[in-house]
Amino acid sequence: MGSVFVTRAVPGDALDRLAEAGHSVDLWSGELPPPAADLVAHLATADAALAMVTDRIDAQAIAASPSLKVISNMAVGYDNVDPAVAADAGVWLTNTPGVLAETTADLAFALLMAAARQVARGDRDARAGLWKTWSPTGYLGTDIHGATLGIVGLGEIGEAMARRGRGFGMRILYASRTRKPAVEAAIGAEFTSLDGLLEVADFVSLHMPLTPVTRGLIGARELSLMKSTAILVNTARGTVIDQAALVHALRAATIAAAALDVTDPEPLPASHELFSFPNVVITPHIASASLATRSRMARMAAANIVEVLAGRKPINPVNAPAMPRMPLT
């Protein structure tokens, strides 16, 4: 049967599922992603790849992999592969929608709360022996209840974030490519323009995919529209924000704080200026990182491979090759 290159160890029973379907697994056991040359070398003989967002699989790598039929990303995002390039080469590209929305929104809301209430700073200070007394003026944060949450990108993760905001008694604004009347009716979210949202929101949470349109969407102009008391939360992709403009806004205190699960680059070097701001919370791209969710993502990624290698259409395609490469016989 097929040979599947799995670019990192994954939780759960996904690899067993591949084996049960008769496929051999070539597992990259390194803690870090395979370097580009190793990725190309392993893909060259693979029928399928179970890949991560950290694996940039470009046109050259695809062209050098004659038997590759599917790149199954263990992620909802797929900006590490160009879907059209893969389709042109007859290779399916798949993702893992749905299963990680709630877990990702959990972390986005945790970041929002951490930034609003100085959780990370308080923890750092307590550990460092800087907790001297209860102070009536210390660590004054921002109330979450009653505040306005602005959601940019109302896909499944944005909607899950909106529900959390509603549960905390927040007013919900959203800016999105398409209007979502059902979400408006269900949770009272209000549709607005991006500029309108930035001007009004106390918290701006980003949930759009990275595309040529969203790259750098939050730049100097957009940051300047935000209230000086507002907090920016990003669990989408680092490059949807112009990071130099964000540093500038934080230096000039034209926004109050930022909470980032994604940065540009990743990992962010420890010497980066963003780490110097006490009002910035940074986590290492962990929004989907619960054991249950990552296990579901891996299983879903494996299921897409099993379908393609059996000559069927994958369950979660994000492209449509006109001439898919021949299934296994």
Ligand code: DGY
């Ligand atoms: C995704 O799914 O796109 C995340 O960024 C990785 O969990």
